[in-house]
Amino acid sequence: MSTPSSSQQSSTRDRFAQQWHYRPETPIDINPLFQWPLRPLAIGRWFAARWLVPGENMVLLGLALISWFWLQPSLETTKVLSIDWIATLYIRNLLLMIAVAGGLHLYFYTWKKQGQRLRHDPRELVKSGKVFTFGNQVRDNMFWTLASGVTCWTLYEVLIFWAMANGYAPVLQWANNPLWFVLLFPLTPLIISLHFYLVHRWMHRPKIYPIVHKLHHRNNNVGPWSGLSMHPLEHLVFFSSILVHFIISAHPVHILFHMMHQALTASTSHTGYNGLDIGGKNRFALGTFPHQLHHRYLDCNYGNPEVPCDYLFGTYHDGTATAMEQLQAKRRAKAQAQGS
Numbered sequence: 251m252s253t254p255s256s257s258q259q260s261s262t263r264d265r266f267a268q269q270w271h272y273r274p275e276t277p278i279d280i281n282p283l284f285q286w287p288l289r290p291l292a293i294g295r296w297f298a299a300r301w302l303v304p305g306e307n308m309v310l311l312g313l314a315l316i317s318w319f320w321l322q323p324s325l326e327t328t329k330v331l332s333i334d335w336i337a338t339l340y341i342r343n344l345l346l347m348i349a350v351a352g353g354l355h356l357y358f359y360t361w362k363k364q365g366q367r368l369r370h371d372p373r374e375l376v377k378s379g380k381v382f383t384f385g386n387q388v389r390d391n392m393f394w395t396l397a398s399g400v401t402c403w404t405l406y407e408v409l410i411f412w413a414m415a416n417g418y419a420p421v422l423q424w425a426n427n428p429l430w431f432v433l434l435f436p437l438t439p440l441i442i443s444l445h446f447y448l449v450h451r452w453m454h455r456p457k458i459y460p461i462v463h464k465l466h467h468r469n470n471n472v473g474p475w476s477g478l479s480m481h482p483l484e485h486l487v488f489f490s491s492i493l494v495h496f497i498i499s500a501h502p503v504h505i506l507f508h509m510m511h512q513a514l515t516a517s518t519s520h521t522g523y524n525g526l527d528i529g530g531k532n533r534f535a536l537g538t539f540p541h542q543l544h545h546r547y548l549d550c551n552y553g554n555p556e557v558p559c560d561y562l563f564g565t566y567h568d569g570t571a572t573a574m575e576q577l578q579a580k581r582r583a584k585a586q587a588q589g590s
């Protein structure tokens with residue numbers, strides 16, 4: 251491996267610092283559940299920060315419960331495929347997507363309520379660029395999110411609710427196992443994280459990338475509509491995590507939570523901001539810096555720190571300048587190996 255000179259090192263560090271307007275406290279932690287020795291207090295703090303304070307998971311759980319009680323056909327109804335209940339699901343998902351991505355876009359980018367506070371990458375979203383459908387980043391992102399993303403999200407729900415109703419997928423009731431019923435909620439983001447790493451890493455393979463994943467990476471900088479802006483084939487792969495419930499029994503409310511988590515946190519994690527700044531404090535965590543780094547550099551952070559596969563497989567960028575230097579050194583070694 252070639253050794254970088256000290257001037258090379260300092261220019262990497264300087265460039266890295268200049269590229270980011272706001273960086274959260276680094277190094278960014280990984281889930282202590284996957285670190286040895288186990289630290290029960292740290293694990294407790296990790297999950298408490300995600301489940302016991304106002305945040306995405308609480309909102310999603312609330313939305314899943316509201317949907318289940320008032321906006322979801324019964325399994326009796328989903329036994330037979332019918333345009334009536336499929337349309338209910340589709341319209342509900344469409345409105346949820348517009349409310350979340352549209353609301354965040356208006357807040358951060360149209361009304362600029364937060365200015366540049368907590369913004370990772372200060373560059374404007376692209377108003378005119380040939381690479382984008384309709385020549386505009388936001389219109390491109392809205393089109394792929396709404397036309398393909400919401401459709402695929404709904405089709406997977408149709409499949410699983412129909413399968414549950416007809417006995418092809420197992421159904422969990424509260425009375426069967428209340429503890430498991432509750433635990434399945436915090437387990438869901440971990441299942442999603444593991445699945446995301448595996449499929450995302452696969453989509454970066456040179457033969458797959460240009461067909462399936464390049465469309466998402468039109469977004470070198472991101473906004474709330476970028477998260478679910480994907481090629482239809484990527485949507486098919488991305489949402490396939492739900493198929494795990496053909497094996498692991500779940501209640502329909504878990505399915506709603508899982509699918510909303512996939513679709514809606516795609517938007518919140520791509521806001522480009524680290525959170526909602528209210529009164530000078532980050533009151534509601536949003537964008538994830540590791541994934542923002544992935545959009546800029548491509549060859550790191552294929553997953554997220556919930557199940558830290560990147561850490562295990564040596565592709566984790568923890569947000570520090572040192573991690574940037576290590577990434578550059580890896581690239582140089584790879585280029586040298588390919589050249590020799």
Ligand SMILES: [Zn+2]
Nearest residue numbers: 466477541545
């Ligand atoms: Zn992304």
Ligand SMILES: [Zn+2]
Nearest residue numbers: 450454463467
């Ligand atoms: Zn990617």
